[in-house]
Amino acid sequence: MFLLDDGNELVDAEYSLDLLEESPCIVIESSGEPDSARGKKRRNPGYNKLLNLLFRRLAASGIQITRVILDCRQVSSIPVVERIAILNRPYPVDLGSIDIEDLIRATKPILDINGVSIVFGQDDELI
Numbered sequence: 643m644f645l646l647d648d649g650n651e652l653v654d655a656e657y658s659l660d661l662l663e664e665s666p667c668i669v670i671e672s673s674g675e676p677d678s679a680r681g682k683k684r685r686n687p688g689y690n691k692l693l694n695l696l697f698r699r700l701a702a703s704g705i706q707i708t709r710v711i712l713d714c715r716q717v718s719s720i721p722v723v724e725r726i727a728i729l730n731r732p733y734p735v736d737l738g739s740i741d742i743e744d745l746i747r748a749t750k751p752i753l754d755i756n757g758v759s760i761v762f763g764q765d766d767e768l769i
Contacts, residue, residue, distance in 0.1 A: 645695060694746070
């Protein structure tokens, strides 16, 4: 699904609502880099805008982030508990008491698995 920004314009990035281990979650679809040699445009170019907008709206509603989980092909076989982002603050994160941009920056890189760094905001999905 897509979200409208504060100016009532469609944000060019997909997300969905789901359940993970019986808890509600928001799945933000991956961004991905363009590949001009193959004529491939960047997937979900509004990824960062969507992330910021969702976090701001969740903050306004008093919602806390209980965990950020990476979900992509490279890590799908790894248990969820090992894919939880390590932040510069403990969970739950009270979005109303922090700078959203600091939270986004604080999660890069999320994981280093078998020598491969998975970086927040690239070819991954966040749950």
